[in-house]
Amino acid sequence: MIDLTALQPEKATGGNCAGSCGNHPHSPSAVPQHIQEKIHNHPCYSEQAHHYYARMHVAVAPACNIQCHYCNRKYDCANESRPGVVSELLKPDQAIKKVLAVGAAIPQMSVVGIAGPGDPLANPERTFATFRELTRLAPDLKLCISTNGLALPQHVDELAKHNIDHVTITINCLDPEIGAKIYPWIFWNHRRIKGVKAAEILIQQQQKGLEMLVARGILVKINSVMIPGINDEHLKEVSRVVRAKGAFLHNIMPLIAEAKHGTFFGLSGQPSPTPEELSNLQTSCESDDMRMMRHCRQCRADAVGLLGEDRGDEFSLEKIEHLEIDHAAAMQRRVAEKARIEAEIAAKHAQSAQPLDNTVQLISLDKLRTKKKTYRSVLMAVASKGQGIINLHFGHAQEFLIYEASQAGIKFIRAAKAELYCTGDETCGEAESRIERIIKSLAGCEVVLCAKIGYEPWGKLEAAGIQPNGEHAMEAIEDAVKSVYQEMSASGKLDEIPVKKQTMRA
Amino acid sequence: MALKIIELCTNCWACQPLCPTSAIYEAKPHFLIDALKCTECDGDFADPQCASICPIEGAILNSAGKAWNPPGSLTGITI
Ligand code: SF4
Ligand code: SF4
Numbered sequence: 001m002i003d004l005t006a007l008q009p010e011k012a013t014g015g016n017c018a019g020s021c022g023n024h025p026h027s028p029s030a031v032p033q034h035i036q037e038k039i040h041n042h043p044c045y046s047e048q049a050h051h052y053y054a055r056m057h058v059a060v061a062p063a064c065n066i067q068c069h070y071c072n073r074k075y076d077c078a079n080e081s082r083p084g085v086v087s088e089l090l091k092p093d094q095a096i097k098k099v100l101a102v103g104a105a106i107p108q109m110s111v112v113g114i115a116g117p118g119d120p121l122a123n124p125e126r127t128f129a130t131f132r133e134l135t136r137l138a139p140d141l142k143l144c145i146s147t148n149g150l151a152l153p154q155h156v157d158e159l160a161k162h163n164i165d166h167v168t169i170t171i172n173c174l175d176p177e178i179g180a181k182i183y184p185w186i187f188w189n190h191r192r193i194k195g196v197k198a199a200e201i202l203i204q205q206q207q208k209g210l211e212m213l214v215a216r217g218i219l220v221k222i223n224s225v226m227i228p229g230i231n232d233e234h235l236k237e238v239s240r241v242v243r244a245k246g247a248f249l250h251n252i253m254p255l256i257a258e259a260k261h262g263t264f265f266g267l268s269g270q271p272s273p274t275p276e277e278l279s280n281l282q283t284s285c286e287s288d289d290m291r292m293m294r295h296c297r298q299c300r301a302d303a304v305g306l307l308g309e310d311r312g313d314e315f316s317l318e319k320i321e322h323l324e325i326d327h328a329a330a331m332q333r334r335v336a337e338k339a340r341i342e343a344e345i346a347a348k349h350a351q352s353a354q355p356l357d358n359t360v361q362l363i364s365l366d367k368l369r370t371k372k373k374t375y376r377s378v379l380m381a382v383a384s385k386g387q388g389i390i391n392l393h394f395g396h397a398q399e400f401l402i403y404e405a406s407q408a409g410i411k412f413i414r415a416a417k418a419e420l421y422c423t424g425d426e427t428c429g430e431a432e433s434r435i436e437r438i439i440k441s442l443a444g445c446e447v448v449l450c451a452k453i454g455y456e457p458w459g460k461l462e463a464a465g466i467q468p469n470g471e472h473a474m475e476a477i478e479d480a481v482k483s484v485y486q487e488m489s490a491s492g493k494l495d496e497i498p499v500k501k502q503t504m505r506a
Numbered sequence: 507m508a509l510k511i512i513e514l515c516t517n518c519w520a521c522q523p524l525c526p527t528s529a530i531y532e533a534k535p536h537f538l539i540d541a542l543k544c545t546e547c548d549g550d551f552a553d554p555q556c557a558s559i560c561p562i563e564g565a566i567l568n569s570a571g572k573a574w575n576p577p578g579s580l581t582g583i584t585i
Contacts, residue, residue, distance in 0.1 A: 063520035064561065067580060073561040074516050089517075118518060125523075184582050187520075190551045192558040264582050 052341045052387060055111040056102050058095035059087035060126045064118035065150050066186040066202060069264040070225060070255055077116035077146075078225075078256070078263070087117050092129040094317060096137070101320040103138055104330035106311070107337035113144045115168075121151040124158070131162045137327050140334055142166065146223070150186055150202055152209030160216045167213055168251075169206055170223040173231050174238055176200040181230050184264070207245070214246035221249040226273050226281055227265070228255070239285040250285060254278045275443065279414055348388070348476060375494035377406030378485060381416065381442050381466070382477050383450035390472050390480055394453035400442060403477070405485035410478050416441040439464045447488075449480055507569050508544035509554055511537050514565040521556035521566075530556060 064077065071078035076087050090098060103109045112134060114120040120127040131143050144166035145159075152169065159167065173179045179199025186198040193201065213220045222242045224235050231238075239250050255272045257265040264270075273281070381400035383392035402413045418438045435457050442448065448466055451473040458468045472480035488494050508529075511521075515536035522530045522537060527550075529543035539556070546569070547554045557566045557574035563581065564573040578584040 062518045063523075063559075064518070065520075065559065067561055069582070073518065118520070123519070185580060187559040190524075190555060190558070191553055262583075267583055 052108065052345070053110040054106050054108040055113065056099065056109065057087075057113045057115050058090055058098060058130065059114075059117050060090050060092055060095045060130050061114055061116060061120040061123035062089050062118050063122045064148075065122040065188075066119070066148050066198075067184050068148075068225075069182055069184060069270075070227070070257060070266075072262045072266075074262070075117070077118055088316065089117065090317070092126050092133070095130045096133045097323075098315055098317070098320055099134055099141070100137060100325050100327060100330065101323050102315050103141065103334060104323075104325045104327075105315075107330075107333040108341065109141065109334060110338070111142045111144060111166075113146065115146040119148050119151070120145040121147045121155050124151070124155060128158060128162065131164060135162060138331060140331055140338075144168065146170065147209075148202070149206030149209045150188070151205075153205055153212055156209065156212040156216065156218075159213075160218060164218070166219050166221065168221045168223055169210060170225070171203075171206050171210075171238060171242060172224050172227070173199070173234055174203060174207075174241060175234060176203060178231050178234055179203055182227065210242065210245050210247060220247045221251060222247045223251045223253060225255050226252050226278055228271050228273050228277065230270075232273070232277070232281060235281060236285055252278065252282050252285065275414065275416060275441065282414075344387075375407060375489040377404050378447065378488060378494065379404055379413065379445045380447040380449060380481050380484065381445045382481070383448070384477060388477050390449050390475055390477055391451050394448065394450040394457055394468065397450065400438075400445075400448065401477070402442075402445060403481045405481050410481050410485075435460050439466065442466055447484055449477075449484065507546055507548075508541035509539055509546060509557060509569065509574065510541070510567040510571075511539050511556070511565060512567060514562050515560075516562055516565070518561065520559045520561065524555040524559060526550040526555065 059076070064073065067073070068078060074086075099112050114127050114130065127145065134141060134143060143162070143164045145164065146168035147170070149169045149171065152167075172182050176196045176199040179202060180196045183199050183202060185192050185194045186202050187193075188198070188201055210220055210222075220242075222238075224231070224238060226232055226235060235252060239252075242250060254275075255265065255270070257263060257270050257272050259266045259269075380403050382390055382403060383394055383397035383400055384390055385392045385396075397418050399418055400416045402416055404411045404413050418441060438457075439461065445466055447469055448461060449469050449472055452470050453461075453468045461468045469484060472484070485494075511530070513536060517532075517536055519532075519537075522532065525544075526547060527543045527545050529540045529545075530537055531540065554574070557568075560566050560575065561580060563575045563577050563579060566574045568574050
């Protein structure tokens, strides 16, 4: 008998989501129930939710109390944003207004975060003033913050009071010697402290803050920036330790270091990791009880919308200033939208549980049986603007979702940034180099699934060994990836690896 | 005897709440120090608070008009 679950990942993973989306295929109970409940409609924490729910950041926290070598302080905090971005700084009352305006216009809004442009806890008055009002006027919205951790222990009690149940701490190291290569100084007890001593204090505060939050039942996510040659190997240790202390998610992000950002690392020629190096480190840190957050997009501190999109421009201060908003009605719409999304997800599960096309599966199962082969895994890139559906034109994709299809199931690997291919007339002269860049960022992928694709990029992708595929437009991502994988294995394209008996049963 | 914020200031707000004499105020195009109020933190702290948290090299000058945090002293960037 063939192991049927091999082709039905949603069964192997306990039906968390269409495919293995929210769960590691080998760890059905990776996320304990009470945590799963807390995070399942948080777009940044749940791989499933990020297809449906929207988030926004408000930039109310300008000051910072440390310096990171990958950050240029003329721009937003680089722990949470891409370098070189400047967010519109808001006063707390403006931020509250903006959240309520966005929450009225986008009923999928579920999370409001403060992640900069500096450190939220280096600006405690502004941060907590914002949270207090939001808890009062929009109690359905989840609140979260991201911090470097230096001022965390002293604010844990206040955080707990405001009922903020998600905190992200950026932890890049446990070893002060390594820390000294990442953090040139901190501001601590009214003094600027430099070198190993500074790193030692920062690390102590981060670990203490993590422990205090966990002790109070507040969810903690750890962000780490992967800096090749400095902390890349060390992050495995970081991952082990933060897991042991009770962090529920570890998100390893690539260092982005370019001279034009004017950062120490950018100017000193410090290399960034390749997508493969990042993915490999993420894989080796992944374990049964510690999930990696592979869908993080390093959004800007004032991002608005679904993960991977930013509608911030629609809600600038000028535009929202004179809006009249009925808060209660807006909240009702959000609550209704949430119910609708939950129903849609549930319906999708029910559908996936009974494969639509049994014949295809039987045929491929037959082939598996007669040939007694295992098939190699395949990376596929997907263009999607949400809902877990292939619904985006190749040329409009700002990023691609990379999935790995194997006999063990479909697994989300990472999001690959694409600079927009189709940006209008005046820049079309650069189209050539842009498609080259996209091809580079899709290295390792053999298929790209999108709603539509132009003739020219089609040819270039094909020439680069990436097969464009527009046949699955408007289909659920997991189903489409699965069926393309089945087609590929049925046509013998995946036969290269010699017979291994591991997934076969006689 | 006073420190001075000059045009390199990026308006990050870090210094303003730390000043023991409320000498720092928001202004356009950048924050300013009221020279009459500034004590250089004498009697309150060992180091002037604004100059100890300011992340921008050269943004704050000492009473002699020299950068409190000269180029390279905070970022390690020397080019
Ligand atoms: S030196 Fe001290 S008193 Fe003077 S402006 Fe700076 S913080 Fe205020
Ligand atoms: S800390 Fe420096 S950059 Fe920030 S507002 Fe004060 S003077 Fe300006």
